[in-house]
Amino acid sequence: MTKLIVLLVIVLGVLAIAQLVRLYELSSKLRDRREEDIPNRDNRLNATLLLVFVLALFASVIWMMSNFGWTGRGEAASKHGVGTDALLNLNFVIIFSVFFLTNFLLFFFAYKYVRKPGVKAYYFPHDNRLELIWTVIPAIVLAVIIILGLKSWNEQTSDATKEAVRIELFSKQFDWTVRMAGADNQLGYFDYKLTNENNPLALMTTATIQDAIDSMENGVSGIHSLEKKLNNPKLMFIPEDRTKMVLNLGRKERLIRLLYQMKARHNKALDARAKDDIVFGANDTLYLAKNQEYEFNFRAKDVIHSAFFPHFRAQMNTVPGMTTRFKFTPTITTNEMRVKMNNPNFNFVLMCNKICGSSHYKMKLMVVVLDKSEYKAWYKKVSAAKLFKDVYPVGKPKPVEPVADAMAMDTTAVTVK
């Protein structure tokens, strides 16, 4: 019923406009006015409206600026971020001046030089001096902006110092995982082919390589189990599933060769780098110390994500197959920031800022900045409990599921009686 009424209103509305237009046209005809002849009254009305519009625009821009703040995310909480904000403010001063000045001139001239009977437009095709002025002045202003911008860009992107703590941020749909470099301040090597349940970050040690080989050969959906399933005449598959399994098997057979190569080439001395890394679970909060420089190494497991730290004015994409880096030094602790923001529940955060799938908007990581003494206590605790060599069960033979069980769990397989 409501839909019918809405439809009726729309139809009547259109008809009403049509009739009004008809009326307007007839009256124009009566007054012998053609559509292209704009009456002075209309012309002046629009000119005035243009001026009113620009003033209203300025008023609302100023209102928004004062109401919604310069930046709604609070003071910059990192060393370089303070510089970013200063430069940002300088740029805002420049662009707001240009915005106000040029928009005002545009609309004011439009208002002032509306057609007046008997006044002819001023024939003014060009003026080299004027054109030179408004080429050179923007060029000078831009040169200043470019120089200042590049200066801080170079500072932001220069290599981190040796003292900077190395942290890896590993991204996947739809969470972040933290790994700290540990005592040697060197992150252990990794290779995505080593990924399995025991080793979600795919760190590379002699043991993890062997483990990856074992699980790829003998695991639940390892090569042997796949071969057995495919060769079992008693099992019947939907053709699509069968194709998928064949493809999967072929892929695994090629990957295992690469794993054997890796095993042969692996240098045992490198294991130490990984063994003292501190590994956290997915979504575990990232803890940082105030005034400590950090070098973040970013990795992605599946698609491109982006590590966006709005409060630290930092951002870097995480790209599959490629490590990206960004460094910053937090300068305000979480507690200090809560006081500054007058918000006892405030937290720093790391958000995903590159579309990465349907739950993209939920992908975030809490960040806590502690002062040095608190941080030390926290670090002592985690470095006792979360070293990779302790978390990762080295040398324990993993129970390999019997193939028959694996088949029973596979719902796509149908046993022929």
Next chain:
Amino acid sequence: MAAHEAHAHHDAHGHHNHEEGFISKYIFSQDHKMIGKQFLMTAVFMGLIAMMLSILFRIQLAWPGEQSDFLSFFLGEWAPKGVMTESMYLGLVTIHGTIMVFFLLTGGLSGTFSNLLIPLQIGARDMASGLLNMLSYWMFLISSIIMVVSLFIETGPASSGWTIYPPLSALPDAIEGSGKGMTMWLISMTIFIASSLLGSLNYIVTILNLRTRGMKMTRMPLTIWAFFVTAILGVLSFPVLLSAALLLTMDRLAGTSFYLSDIIVGSEMLENHGGSPILYQHLFWFLGHPEVYIVLLPALGLSSEIIATNSRKPIFGYRAMIGSILAIGFLSFIVWGHHMFVTGMNPFIGSVFVFTTLLIAIPSAVKVFNYITTIWRGSNIYTPAMLFSIGLVSTFITGGVTGIILADSALDIAVHDTYFVVAHFHIVMGMSAVFGMFAGVYHWFPKMYGRMMNTRLGYAHFWITIVGAYGVFFPMHFVGLAGAPRRYYDYSVYGEFNQDSYDMIMDLNEIITIFAIIAAIGQVIFLFNFFYSIFRGPKAVQNPWKSNTLEWTTPVEATHGNWPGALPEVHRWPYDYSKPGMEEDFIPQTTPLMEGEEEH
């Protein structure tokens, strides 16, 4: 009268004037004016769809999770219980962007006005190749249909953003839309690129070869200069997008690793190794940035012509305007990396792109100052076209200045991919180009349909649109400064770490959506005016705006071949408005120079 004259010149141009059947006149037409109108109709339709999509996702952003009969009416199962799904949200955003950028503002804007105006303003009977021109339209139509149909397939449309970055767009396991929806997106875009290339080649050849006697390059209206440079940009950059799309298709279908390396999606370990997703971004933005000017330059060209005509003054600094079009065109090819400051690209390359990008501000500033000087001491007449042109200059300024922040890599990392960027490009590229397109439609409507559009409805349309446009896009700057990333289904995550910020974002989102709905309703006025005037508008006279350019010397009743007699001869530049010592305030280009008169 016109028909009679045409008959007299039967020997020279006879084949242009024979009676045409309905199908060859309206459907498989090779006449540039009809093809222009076909482009316009298709673009209006596509623009409406894309606008509708934006209203749907704006509702989700302003009132997340609230049940809406409106949403369930339009989205059906994609909005169970009246709340749209996450993947549909991303699909809507993706298709909105794709249609607006490519189908409305590239195909629609260039297709309509390059086709309509190039032959008419340079004094040619038609495009260099009518057949290619027709094919260009038909490919455009086919690609439009495929893109729209992709909204209706079961797994949903492509949903990795209009930039379709791999690996997301290459892996159907990563997001549903990367399955069949993505395949259709790629097919549609491939056909679209072919269409665009056929069109652009035709425009370039026509402008270079078919100018009438006396039409020197430096006597061409700025519209033609803009279309010319636009076409060159298109020919040089679209093939690169085509190759990017082909490589992506190979990765999707043939197991190649151009863009894929070391990926585990779900629990599936892929063997692709050695490719780089960043390669795709380089290829994409090599088109993507010139694309901004492919969209913008025609709009600037149209408004140059409209502002000169309606201020009754020559456009200020004609040669500087040409110079800045050329400079913008050239620079647009060496700035693409500013879209990629945070991809992990070498910081030194980043600094080069900072430098080149900020250089573009100079020719842009020159254009703005020249527009303002043209209006200064003019005798301005506010037709709807003139109002939209002034609106264009305003949005070009407002959106342009924030580009200075985004081009500066050190600042970009703080606002990259936030709503600040969304505000920037919607104002500078989206609104400016849309305003230019509206201005063009109001101004050249009499040339297209031989009738006039209603001026007062035009005023109402303009005022609602400009208030709506600023109301939608200006507040977005503040959403972005608060740190809100784009392409988020909702901002509930903010509630977990900063409630104040969340409240502010939601307030702004609500304001934005309300303005968007108002602006969308305002477009109904345009649609009504447009379609009503095609059939019932008052008949136009030959030169309603008292303009100098050649298209107004053709008869009101359009004929194939444009001029019934010999082609007009050009003696002067197109901007002799209010020239001192002349009686009329306009002198058509066909008027010979008087004795002792200097050209300009």
